[in-house]
Amino acid sequence: MTRFLVGARLGIFVVTAAFVAAAPATAQTPPGGRLTVVSGGCSVVTDQVAQTNLYYAPCNGRTVPVYDGTSVVSLDFTSGLNDTVGLTLALAGSASWAPNTLYDAFVTASRDLCTGPAYADSGAGTSARAATGGLAIAAGYPTNASNGMTCRTGASTTVSCATNQCTYVGTVLTGASAGTIDLKFGTNATNCGKAILSVYNAYNQKAVRASVSDSVQNWTYTAATWRPAHGQTNCSIDVVAGQSTDVFSAKYLQRVNPVAGGAYGAITLGLNGYATIAARAFSALFQCVGGTTACTEVLVATMDDNLAPGLNTIYAMEQSDSYHANVFNGQNSAGGIMQQQMLSYTGAM
Numbered sequence: 001m002t003r004f005l006v007g008a009r010l011g012i013f014v015v016t017a018a019f020v021a022a023a024p025a026t027a028q029t030p031p032g033g034r035l036t037v038v039s040g041g042c043s044v045v046t047d048q049v050a051q052t053n054l055y056y057a058p059c060n061g062r063t064v065p066v067y068d069g070t071s072v073v074s075l076d077f078t079s080g081l082n083d084t085v086g087l088t089l090a091l092a093g094s095a096s097w098a099p100n101t102l103y104d105a106f107v108t109a110s111r112d113l114c115t116g117p118a119y120a121d122s123g124a125g126t127s128a129r130a131a132t133g134g135l136a137i138a139a140g141y142p143t144n145a146s147n148g149m150t151c152r153t154g155a156s157t158t159v160s161c162a163t164n165q166c167t168y169v170g171t172v173l174t175g176a177s178a179g180t181i182d183l184k185f186g187t188n189a190t191n192c193g194k195a196i197l198s199v200y201n202a203y204n205q206k207a208v209r210a211s212v213s214d215s216v217q218n219w220t221y222t223a224a225t226w227r228p229a230h231g232q233t234n235c236s237i238d239v240v241a242g243q244s245t246d247v248f249s250a251k252y253l254q255r256v257n258p259v260a261g262g263a264y265g266a267i268t269l270g271l272n273g274y275a276t277i278a279a280r281a282f283s284a285l286f287q288c289v290g291g292t293t294a295c296t297e298v299l300v301a302t303m304d305d306n307l308a309p310g311l312n313t314i315y316a317m318e319q320s321d322s323y324h325a326n327v328f329n330g331q332n333s334a335g336g337i338m339q340q341q342m343l344s345y346t347g348a349m
């Protein structure tokens with residue numbers, strides 16, 4: 001609004017103007033919490049097996065923007081300034097959360113942490129949300145797309161989310177037992193100690209690293225066919241993502257010993273399968289020159305790519321030349337020599 005004040009003083013004509021600007025719209029603060037399986041654990045770096053609680057902790061703030069049917073409000077999801085736990089969803093080993101299944105997590109206007117419908121498909125590379133579990137953007141934030149979406153707040157309790165009124169905060173994969181979550185960063189173990197990065201945060205992500213290796217000293221392989229390292233599908237890393245914007249890097253290092261001149265061994269990385277090379281993987285091959293009896297080399301295969309929403313599995317893979325029983329080494333120091341092998345992952349969680 002503009003107002004003009006006109007007056008005369010000592011023969012001088014004076015004009016002044018006052019401008020009243022509209023108040024700027026209040027910007028909403030992005031969700032300040034992180035999903036975690038440890039009470040108050042904003043940065044979890046050790047294995048957590050068969051955890052029965054899921055938390056939404058105030059790791060970067062105490063509020064979540066939630067649409068209440070009229071406007072978007074900043075909801076304080078904590079009990080006070082000293083609350084480090086935030087919201088708790090008790091899975092309690094309940095069959096209400098099926099094993100090895102993906103679920104999206106939401107915060108409601110009633111300050112509940114809840115999980116939406118189980119994914120229709122929780123497979124690696126084939127994951128798909130249920131028809132009633134889709135996401136839609138509202139006021140710049142992912143929310144529930146389906147009107148009346150059932151969101152589970154406990155083993156025997158649920159709430160109904162009107163369209164856009166539950167704010168999406170991440171995705172989790174349940175463990176081998178119902179109503180549990182396994183979070184594993186990988187180990188050096190016989191036939192590999194698989195890593196499972198089962199908790200995905202849509203906001204306030206932190207860098208995460210996982211590594212997997214086989215403690216068996218070495219093994220031989222002849223076929224010119226790609227397979228998981230040592231023929232073990234546990235030589236892999238499972239990673240959960242909720243959206244397609246997340247980028248990761250993976251690396252596979254292994255010492256290979258072709259056993260004769262002309263013999264070779266190769267390594268690579270697979271994504272959601274181990275029969276073919278991942279589209280963005282850089283493979284490595286080493287061949288003994290003719291006339292030699294045996295040779296050795298440390299190979300490195302790498303991959304940088306986007307995670308697809310849902311479950312993703314990254315495999316360490318190997319191939320031989322179809323003629324020679326070439327030697328592939330594990331991460332084992334038997335005989336005083338560290339046989340080199342490691343599958344590693346760097347991303348955000």
